[in-house]
Amino acid sequence: MTPRRVLVTGGAGFIGSHVADELVARGDGVVVLDDLSTGDPANVHAPAELRIVDISDARALGRAVEGERFDAVVHCAAKTKVVQSFEQTARYREVIVDGTRNVLDAALATGAHDVVNISTGGAIYGETPQCASEDGELHPPSPYGQLKAEAEPLVQRAGLRGVTLRLANVYGPRQRQDLEGGVIAIFLGAWRRGDALTVYGDGKAERDYLYVGDVAEAVCAALDGSFTGVYNIGTGVATSVNALIDMMSAVLGAPHGVHHAPERPGEIQRSCVDPSKAAREGLWRPRTTLRAGLERTAKLA
Numbered sequence: 001m002t003p004r005r006v007l008v009t010g011g012a013g014f015i016g017s018h019v020a021d022e023l024v025a026r027g028d029g030v031v032v033l034d035d036l037s038t039g040d041p042a043n044v045h046a047p048a049e050l051r052i053v054d055i056s057d058a059r060a061l062g063r064a065v066e067g068e069r070f071d072a073v074v075h076c077a078a079k080t081k082v083v084q085s086f087e088q089t090a091r092y093r094e095v096i097v098d099g100t101r102n103v104l105d106a107a108l109a110t111g112a113h114d115v116v117n118i119s120t121g122g123a124i125y126g127e128t129p130q131c132a133s134e135d136g137e138l139h140p141p142s143p144y145g146q147l148k149a150e151a152e153p154l155v156q157r158a159g160l161r162g163v164t165l166r167l168a169n170v171y172g173p174r175q176r177q178d179l180e181g182g183v184i185a186i187f188l189g190a191w192r193r194g195d196a197l198t199v200y201g202d203g204k205a206e207r208d209y210l211y212v213g214d215v216a217e218a219v220c221a222a223l224d225g226s227f228t229g230v231y232n233i234g235t236g237v238a239t240s241v242n243a244l245i246d247m248m249s250a251v252l253g254a255p256h257g258v259h260h261a262p263e264r265p266g267e268i269q270r271s272c273v274d275p276s277k278a279a280r281e282g283l284w285r286p287r288t289t290l291r292a293g294l295e296r297t298a299k300l301a
């Protein structure tokens with residue numbers, strides 16, 4: 001592919017920084033826009049360039065890209081905490097819905113043709129006894145999921161080639177270990193500190209765990225092709241917390257105890273996305289098994 005100039009919002013964060021690294025590795029020029037609210041400048045690696053800006057501030061965003069040309073935009077910036085989204089819904093709306101609108105305006109103003117929007121499968125479909133396909137009903141159980149769902153059609157209506165990727169539960173190096181981070185990052189931190197793991201409920205809740213390197217590949221494939229519309233990006237495999245602990249134990253040795261806490265209200269029992277549309281249409285298919293991804297994460301995180 002001819003090298004491109006790509007704007008990556010949220011590129012100082014977990015997923016965005018892996019996307020930026022992959023684009024740089026391919027020879028693309030990358031400018032990262034991030035307000036560093038949860039991102040870290042150390043995640044942005046030269047020659048990618050970091051510009052600190054709040055995407056919910058349309059004027060500041062306009063100034064940050066004034067007079068520039070980009071070929072494509074990858075939109076990863078968002079507030080992402082489910083519990084916090086109940087307490088700070090107005091701010092979540094400003095960043096997720098208004099911010100997406102502002103990013104699309106910036107894409108158009110800078111001549112970009114293609115936009116890849118990072119959305120969520122895990123927080124948008126609700127309970128999925130069968131792994132959800134893209135045309136299934138949406139039952140987002142939190143303001144976070146509802147607002148991500150509200151932002152998706154903006155991308156499809158923007159007059160650009162828009163691809164929305166609904167990601168499963170992503171894990172990998174650089175994921176934060178705070179309370180609402182991914183369970184794998186939290187468990188890994190506990191393992192390293194010698195703390196007991198906390199399991200909410202009976203440990204039978206299932207998630208579709210997706211390695212972050214596979215996400216970066218999906219984004220690049222979405223940029224390269226002529227795809228439009230919504231695609232699930234996940235493994236199609238649901239793994240329980242108990243099975244995850246067994247698998248992590250095989251990689252890291254036995255945990256330093258397992259503590260059970262009451263199930264958290266509103267917790268989904270089974271969340272899994274069906275990635276067969278992406279595979280059928282030649283966009284992407286999962287590559288990294290959970291075992292291989294855990295080994296890589298344990299080594300690099």
Ligand SMILES: NC(=O)c1ccc[n+]([C@@H]2O[C@H](COP(=O)([O-])OP(=O)(O)OC[C@H]3O[C@@H](n4cnc5c(N)ncnc54)[C@H](O)[C@@H]3O)[C@@H](O)[C@H]2O)c1
Nearest residue numbers: 010012013014015034035036037038039054055077078170
């Ligand atoms: N981690 C997952 O399992 C997962 C699953 C599905 C979808 N997603 C989506 O992936 C994207 C990235 O999430 P992540 O897990 O890497 O989280 P993250 O918090 O590491 O990344 C989000 C980035 O956006 C930045 N940001 C937040 N608000 C901003 C604003 N107003 N202006 C500019 N930058 C802002 C943050 O500083 C951070 O660098 C989000 O859109 C999220 O909804 C994540």
